[in-house]
Amino acid sequence: MKSELEKREILLESGTNEVEIIEFYLGGQSFGINVHKLREIVPYEPEAMTSLPESGPSMKGMLLLRGKTVPLVDLGSHLRKRQVENSVERKVVLVCEFNREVNSFLVDGVNQIHRISWKDVKPLDDFFTPYKPRFTGCITVDGREVMIVDLEHVITEIFPEQTIFGEGEVEGAEEADAFKRGSRQEVKILVAEDSNIIRNQIVSILKSSGYEQVTSFVNGEECWNGLNMLKAEAAHKGQDLREYADLLISDIEMPSMDGLTLCKKIKTDPVMKELTVIMFSSLINEQLAHKCQEVGADGHISKPQIHALVKMLDEYCLK
Structure with missing residues (x-):
């Protein structure tokens, strides 16, 4: 079998x-x-x-x-x-x-x-x-x-x-210096996660780490629709999409539209393709890591490594 x-x-x-x-x-x-x-x-x-x-x-x-x-x-x-x-x-x-x-x-x-x-x-x-x-x-x-x-x-x-996120796992939640926390506050993050419990945990931990501008969606389809609304607003105002979103954290397993499909749509869109996409899923293994790369994801981390996720956000967003 x-x-x-x-x-x-x-x-x-x-x-x-x-x-x-x-x-x-x-x-x-x-x-x-x-x-x-x-x-x-x-x-x-x-x-x-x-x-x-x-x-x-x-x-x-x-x-x-x-x-x-x-x-x-x-x-x-x-x-x-x-x-x-x-x-x-x-x-x-x-x-x-x-x-x-x-x-x-x-x-x-x-x-x-x-x-x-x-x-x-x-x-x-x-x-x-x-x-x-x-x-x-x-x-x-x-x-x-x-x-x-x-x-x-x-x-x-x-x-x-x-439980997916134990207390005290996130490096930098309390110890981050004022400069890092101040820089994190400027970053606009999107989260696509269908589990209410996990979605709330991710948002809570990101905010406690200093990433305060977080917008969450219940599945990939809702996130895709939200991104298209941001894209239209940016075009209407003559602005770059980066003024509205810097990075997306997405689960893989979601109803309506899964994370791999969402990432593929983003990375093949001429306006959205520069958006950084990180896959954060319990399913990450060697095969799934390869599939994340195939659809253009910038990074992937297996749950429950929330501390590693925050570090990756810093690497991409605090340059």
């Missing part, structure tokens, strides 16, 4: 606003995750799992995988999906990597990989508001709803210490 996933990664072109979702089952219901997070699928071997004392109900234990142990989360238990009796002969484990960490998730089974457009990812109805942080949206496949699971949020619920 791993080699097949690697082949599919090569075939998926950068900046087309497409994503591949692998569909899996929990309690008879379909769920999905971005294939970019998936390293491999392995059969569940109970004898390879070590239980942890006093762990939460959804923390299955530590799974021995080729000589290394990784946390094993019972995803059905965490999402409170009841087991359908006699429906699962043998469960499987999704081994995933994001935020520079490897975790594994126990599921009832997998179906297939679906290639879709980010425009096909629908936001959840208000009925699901209490559960929204655990899901990024849903898609319709062959008449059935597939809920897209936010594995990053699931992990932070189980391991609060792995």
Whole structure:
């Protein structure tokens, strides 16, 4: 399965606003995750799992995988999906990597990989508001709803210490000299991030570091529309776009328009192409780094390295 996933990664072109979702089952219901997070699928071997004392109900234990142990989360238990009796002969484990960490998730089974457009990812109805942080949206496949699971949020619920931005990580938030903080205040930054929690954290930390002029957007499409409004205003006043925006920080995984597509549009626009674009995503690995370069991104950093992000902003904006 791993080699097949690697082949599919090569075939998926950068900046087309497409994503591949692998569909899996929990309690008879379909769920999905971005294939970019998936390293491999392995059969569940109970004898390879070590239980942890006093762990939460959804923390299955530590799974021995080729000589290394990784946390094993019972995803059905965490999402409170009841087991359908006699429906699962043998469960499987999704081994995933994001935020520079490897975790594994126990599921009832997998179906297939679906290639879709980010425009096909629908936001959840208000009925699901209490559960929204655990899901990024849903898609319709062959008449059935597939809920897209936010594995990053699931992990932070189980391991609060792995929250995306720990306190005290940002170098320069308090120690920056007056000159640097004053220079940061002049920089105009845009942020495209679909998670309300993460978006607010990024904006808060940037402002506490001295980058006070921050405008945020809930996805790539909203950011693209906002940039076009700034472009029109700059043209009307005979000004350079840099008077309105110096740098964009963008997530990759976003509904409506993903970060790679947003970056590609910016870098192929004759007016916007000089805007510095930094991809800040939990998905950054060797393949995704290459795709960031393909669409013209000026830099890329994996979450949760917020301290490194601030340093990169200084390198690009405080010249």
